[in-house]
Amino acid sequence: MKRIVMGLLAVGLLVPGMARAEPGLGAPAPAEADASGSDVTEWDPWEGFNRKMFWFNEKLDVYVLEPAGKGWDWVLPDPLQRAIRRSLLNFREPWVMTNDVLQGKIVAGGNDLARFLTNTTVGVAGVFDVAAHWGLERNDEDFGQTLGVWGVGPGPYLVMPLAGPLNIRDGVGYGVDTAARVWPFYAPFLVSAGVTTLDTVNSRSLILDEIDEARKASLDFYVGVRNAYGQRRRRQIADSREVDTYDAEDLYFQTD
Amino acid sequence: MMPRICISRRTSLAAAVMTAVLAVSAAVATEPAAVVTKLADDVIAVLKQDDLSKAAKRERLERLVLASVDFDTLSRLVMARNWTRLSEVQQGEFKREFKRHLSATYGRRIDNYQNETVHILSTREEVRGDRTVKSRISRGGGIEDVLVDYRLRQHDGEWKIIDFIIEGVSLVANFRSQFQELMSRGGPDHLLSALRKKTAEEEAREDAV
Numbered sequence: 436m437k438r439i440v441m442g443l444l445a446v447g448l449l450v451p452g453m454a455r456a457e458p459g460l461g462a463p464a465p466a467e468a469d470a471s472g473s474d475v476t477e478w479d480p481w482e483g484f485n486r487k488m489f490w491f492n493e494k495l496d497v498y499v500l501e502p503a504g505k506g507w508d509w510v511l512p513d514p515l516q517r518a519i520r521r522s523l524l525n526f527r528e529p530w531v532m533t534n535d536v537l538q539g540k541i542v543a544g545g546n547d548l549a550r551f552l553t554n555t556t557v558g559v560a561g562v563f564d565v566a567a568h569w570g571l572e573r574n575d576e577d578f579g580q581t582l583g584v585w586g587v588g589p590g591p592y593l594v595m596p597l598a599g600p601l602n603i604r605d606g607v608g609y610g611v612d613t614a615a616r617v618w619p620f621y622a623p624f625l626v627s628a629g630v631t632t633l634d635t636v637n638s639r640s641l642i643l644d645e646i647d648e649a650r651k652a653s654l655d656f657y658v659g660v661r662n663a664y665g666q667r668r669r670r671q672i673a674d675s676r677e678v679d680t681y682d683a684e685d686l687y688f689q690t691d
Numbered sequence: 692m693m694p695r696i697c698i699s700r701r702t703s704l705a706a707a708v709m710t711a712v713l714a715v716s717a718a719v720a721t722e723p724a725a726v727v728t729k730l731a732d733d734v735i736a737v738l739k740q741d742d743l744s745k746a747a748k749r750e751r752l753e754r755l756v757l758a759s760v761d762f763d764t765l766s767r768l769v770m771a772r773n774w775t776r777l778s779e780v781q782q783g784e785f786k787r788e789f790k791r792h793l794s795a796t797y798g799r800r801i802d803n804y805q806n807e808t809v810h811i812l813s814t815r816e817e818v819r820g821d822r823t824v825k826s827r828i829s830r831g832g833g834i835e836d837v838l839v840d841y842r843l844r845q846h847d848g849e850w851k852i853i854d855f856i857i858e859g860v861s862l863v864a865n866f867r868s869q870f871q872e873l874m875s876r877g878g879p880d881h882l883l884s885a886l887r888k889k890t891a892e893e894e895a896r897e898d899a900v
Contacts, residue, residue, distance in 0.1 A: 477868075514832065517832075517834065644800075648796075648799075648800070651892070651893070651896070652796040652889075652893065653869065654869045654870070654872075654873060654885055654886065654889055655869045655872045655873065658868050658869050658872045659865060659868070659869055661868070662860075662864065662865050662868035662869070663860045663865055666859055666860045666861060666864060666865070667858065667859045667860055669859075670859030670860075671859065684817065684818050684819060686768070686854075686861065686863060686864055686867075687768060687817075687819075687821060687842065687844075687853065687854070687863075688819065
């Protein structure tokens with residue numbers, strides 16, 4: 436059960452979308468949810484285009500990324516893959532911290548800074564998440580969430596080639612995230628492209644089964660992914676605001 | 692005259708005792724968090740039994756899950772306003788097919804138990820009386836934890852699960868969006884046949900493994 440949901444979410448991380456720390460994703464505001472007439476249907480005026488792009492990304496995954504991930508998985512033991520992932524995530528901590536601060540979460544920002552300093556040193560360039568053992572848990576923040584916390588609505592759902600599911604707001608956020616993550620390290624293009632590829636293939640190899648399960652079990656994979664993305668994003672932003680942006684009660688009492 | 696009074700007195704006494712017993716058992720046995728803890732413990736106990744065949748494991752798991760899930764409510768919630776678009780026969784068929792679908796898709800990976808442990812974090816009372824039990828499933832070995840919430844509703848004094856929310860994604864909402872799509876494409880018949888087809892594929896896959 437959880438595996439399949441993780442798979443639906445994980446599609447959100449496919450391809451450069453992997454740059455996102457966790458299953459990181461996007462979300463419609465209540466107004467838009469109402470406009471569509473249902474709390475579970477994301478606002479998707481460009482569905483025709485999106486479905487084509489989704490199909491393209493699926494093919495790309497099946498023929499390129501999944502085989503690459505499988506190859507990687509065959510070569511490298513899982514613990515090593517996870518170590519690489521942790522290390523790459525570690526170098527995003529400064530940007531996570533920045534987003535926490537931008538959202539007014541100063542304590543969380545301190546947590547992120549402490550994590551970065553600890554894991555970069557004691558944790559050997561982030562290979563070991565020592566900070567988590569000390570109770571400093573990783574926060575999952577990105578600029579799309581920050582925009583959401585500032586009150587920017589999600590806009591229409593959007594699937595772009597080579598990217599996971601997005602909406603307009605998170606697309607902008609994703610652009611900012613990418614720039615902000617590369618810039619502090621003054622990495623030349625080839626290096627950052629190499630790191631992105633490594634991250635993408637490595638992350639894909641960690642979720643081979645999840646994606647496979649979700650793909651095969653879904654009745655409409657496109658709709659399943661779109662919905663999971665929307666729910667997840669709403670939750671992430673709501674957690675930041677500490678209020679529920681959409682009324683879950685509706686979901687549980689709307690039976691006739 | 693006399694015997695009648697006796698009977699009614701006896702029944703009312705019996706009713707009072709029954710009520711008291713039910714009230715006590717409701718208060719003791721069906722604490723929402725306890726329902727989730729028990730389910731998690733029971734499921735893990737079955738998963739750990741190496742001597743059981745996969746089929747036997749799956750049968751036991753199915754029974755455990757069905758005992759703690761209000762499947763009737765869950766089916767209605769998943770269909771939402773489409774529920775009344777189904778005839779009574781179709782509703783029954785939907786419940787059967789949906790159950791089979793869940794069992795086929797989620798029952799497949801049960802050989803894959805990796806010492807997951809379930810920690811109950813908290814219980815929240817919802818506006819209209821439901822409870823949400825929050826849990827964290829740890830897998831250890833540097834793998835990230837998974838947050839799972841269980842929504843429970845009380846029915847006849849018993850708390851039962853009506854939704855699983857995994858990393859913020861409600862299963863009810865996710866299935867609802869997919870069923871809604873199928874309903875708007877081809878109505879109840881299309882939905883039921885799509886569901887049947889998918890489940891058949893899953894079951895074929897399972898036999899092949």
